[in-house]
Amino acid sequence: MQILREELAKHGIQLKAGGTLEGVCIPARTSNYELLDKGNGQREFKETVVEVPDRAKPLKLSGIDSDRRIAVEFVSHQDYFDLGGVSNGSTVQIYQFKNITEYVAEHAKKQGKDGVFFGVFYDPSPKMPRADLTSPVDWKAQREQGKQESKKLLRQQAQDFVAWLKEQKAIQ
Numbered sequence: 001m002q003i004l005r006e007e008l009a010k011h012g013i014q015l016k017a018g019g020t021l022e023g024v025c026i027p028a029r030t031s032n033y034e035l036l037d038k039g040n041g042q043r044e045f046k047e048t049v050v051e052v053p054d055r056a057k058p059l060k061l062s063g064i065d066s067d068r069r070i071a072v073e074f075v076s077h078q079d080y081f082d083l084g085g086v087s088n089g090s091t092v093q094i095y096q097f098k099n100i101t102e103y104v105a106e107h108a109k110k111q112g113k114d115g116v117f118f119g120v121f122y123d124p125s126p127k128m129p130r131a132d133l134t135s136p137v138d139w140k141a142q143r144e145q146g147k148q149e150s151k152k153l154l155r156q157q158a159q160d161f162v163a164w165l166k167e168q169k170a171i172q
Helices: 002-009 097-111 139-167
Strands: 020-039 042-060 063-065 070-075 117-122
Touching: 002 063, 002 070, 002 139, 020 097, 042 097, 070 097, 097 117, 117 139
Parallel strands: 070 117
Antiparallel strands: 020 042, 063 070
């Protein structure tokens, strides 16, 4: 959020914490698995993701500029499941931030009230390189490089949002 606040402040947008997007609830989602018979004694699992509407939660915003009617949500590890992230049931979780961002935006567009300019951002979390077993890897340097790349990509998301806000005449 610090990066988003910095980038948006350059254009006069002052995000305050808190608030909800009026009328928008994000349904929880879960995986259903089905064992399919492919014939010849072969089987495979098919996963489908389904919404659980009775476990929907109001969309709590990461930041809002009430004066300009601009609201943002930042999808992070902390609120991933509250925003419709699907657990794979394992101790090793795969986070699909971009997919959740699209899911939240879709629900906000369907349910939201007109008059609010809403942006959804996600942690780009670039992938760490695979270990090359023939040479040592400086994991500390790799993490730092990934962190810097993540910040750069998040700034680009914010800049794209600013360009959209200008197209919408929400800011100059």
